[in-house]
Amino acid sequence: MTINLRLLAVLSLLCLSCTLAAVEELESDPRDSLFKIFTVATKPDYQQPWAMQRPSQGTGSGALLDNGLIITNAHVIADATFIQVRRHGQPERHRVHVVAVDHASDLALLRPEDESILADMVPLTLGELPPTNSEVIALGFPTGGDSLSTTRGVLSRVEHRRYAHSGYWLLAAQIDAAINPGNSGGPVLHQGTIAGIVMQGIGNADNIGYMVPAPVVRRFLNDVANDGQFDGWPAIDLTTQNLESPALRSYLQLAPGKTGQRVMRLHPHSVAQGIIRENDVILAIDGVDIADDGTIELRMGERTHWAWAVQRHPMGATIPFDLWRDGARITVEVTLSKDREDNQLVPGQRFDVRPDFYVYGGLIFTPLTRDFLASWGREWWTRAPRNLLGYLDGIPDEGDLREEIVILMRVLPHRVNLGWHGVNNQVVEAVDGETVQSLAHLVQLVEEGEDPYVVFAVGQGGIMVLERAEAVAALAEIAHTYRLPADRSAGLQSGE
Incomplete structure (x- = not known):
């Protein structure tokens, strides 16, 4: 056993020496183009859509590009309220801001507040995707240490797969270099140029990871260079x-x-x-x-x-x-005029946005989203309400003109809504007999109605009735009791 452990230690040192030698053979040291990224993120609470969850901290990796921006993964900076970077080999942290982000391809670009920190840095260049079985080097700052990690591997295969961050079906490249949390957003190099951006590993497999390949990165960068933002991935649905x-x-x-x-x-x-x-x-x-x-x-x-x-x-x-x-x-x-999300009744996982909501007579309405379903936690697809899960990934009927599916998520108990306190997670089909097209449309139907009663058609043929005048009069008391900052989300307040 002692001999085997010594042999393993020697082989590990030799492998590390070979990797470092491969890096040092390049004209400029790519390690000098690397940043460690520090984030504070605050996610919305989809069960209380007017509230936020507790802030969390995270780290990732990034690299300076020849456009003067830092590239990283979108999931590294998702829902971030504060982002800093630290250059490899230096102690100071510097504030950065998001320039462009595409959660579908898990890519983001950052710009430092003080761009003078880039003055003596040599940027990396985006290259081509090398042939499979080509040697690659992954750079980043994995958890378990504070310094830069350099690992060597090969490009194993290139094919479409689901991106872990977004669930989007897109071109990806598999590598066998060691990938760990914290590596995300670091460059994968081939002959000194970027072949891809580290994206995700597989927790139950040794040395199997995935990178966003150069063709996808180039498509993202070219789009951003054109008008300052990423316009989306076209879909023909x-x-x-x-x-x-x-x-x-x-x-x-x-x-x-x-x-x-x-x-x-x-x-x-x-x-x-x-x-x-x-x-x-x-x-x-x-x-x-x-x-x-x-x-x-x-x-x-x-x-x-x-x-x-x-x-x-x-x-x-x-x-x-x-x-x-x-x-x-x-x-x-x-x-190709529509993005992949344009025709989805149930949007995929979203980031950097807060959920819409509307409270009327203590009834809480919100659009059905994957994020709402995911609020049921680990293995949410087995725990979330079955009547709502059925709407995922489906194609609506030809006559279905809804922009989104609106649900009654739950009821804040009050005397004005007696009889409905236990109703939750039901699709709202209509208000006063008119089909609901969106949450904004529901608000319009409720507030422009003149009948003394408001009738909500929910679920499979059920109805819920509130007295209009009493529901309006109860708002202040309900807001005070349940600490509601407003009866609706910001977008609905401004009429957007």
């Missing part, structure tokens, strides 16, 4: 089916040698409505052929999901789709 069944191909009259994806259903508000139809076969997008298994060629010998053929384009671009329809090949054009 349709579901497709693989064409690996010979019988299905024959049914669709697909010619031999043609491959693609059958369109199963379009979102009612898809940008492709009226252009692409159900049962069309998408053969290619912007000249990129789609295989029967739904993949496209990323590079020679590497494939990924066909969504990348859309995602690689900026918002507003118009691109050609080659379709197989009624036994013939046609080409149509689609303008």
Whole structure:
């Protein structure tokens, strides 16, 4: 055992020496471009949407780019109220502010208040994504120590996967360099340039981590450089089916040698409505052929999901789709004018925003969001109300014109709402017989109504009734009793 431990120690030292030697061989030391990031974050309390949770502190990593900004992960600075950075090898911390952020791709850019701290630093340059099995070096400040960590590994594979921070389906790269909490936001280098940004590790696996690959980083940086903000990842909002069944191909009259994806259903508000139809076969997008298994060629010998053929384009671009329809090949054009979230009735996880709410007669209304469901804690998808979980990731019916789903989250007990004290987590379908399109619409319906009673249609055919005058008169007492700062969120106060 002693011999094995000594051998392990020697091998570890040799590995560290090789990694440091690889860094030192570069023209400039990339470690001098690194920052440790310190944050104080305060998240909203979705069970009490007018309140905030207790502040928490965190750390991450970042690197200076040649545009004079510091790149890091969005999850490092998510919901942050105060951010500081410290240069590698120096003791002082410096205040920074967020310039741009994209939570979908887990990327953010920071600018120091005092830009003179960058004067003698050599920035890093974004390079290309190297071939798989190429050697890479991950730099960062993992927890367990205060100094910079340098680890060596290889680029294992490149493919689409769910980003842990946002749940978004996007191109990612797997590396086998050791990744630990605190490494997030640090650069992954190949031959002295950035091949990607450390994103996440896998807790139950040794030396398996993921980085945001250079093509995704470049798409983010180019978009921000264009107008100072990231405009989003375009989506066409349709579901497709693989064409690996010979019988299905024959049914669709697909010619031999043609491959693609059958369109199963379009979102009612898809940008492709009226252009692409159900049962069309998408053969290619912007000249990129789609295989029967739904993949496209990323590079020679590497494939990924066909969504990348859309995602690689900026918002507003118009691109050609080659379709197989009624036994013939046609080409149509689609303008990518909507972000992935534009058509979602239940928004994905959101950051840096506070939830909307409205209190009327002690009834608390709020939009249904993934963050609200996640407030049920660990494994929320098994603990949150089942009647609400069913709305996740679904495509609404064609006639469903709602902008969002509004729920009655719970009731603040008061004499004005006797009989309804136990009602909670119910979808509000209508107010006074009119379908609710959004929380702002619900407020409008309630406050513009003239009938002495307000009737809320909730759940599966139930109704809740309040006397309008009594509900209005009870506001001050309810606000005092339950320490409500206001009866509605800031956006609804300003009429936004």
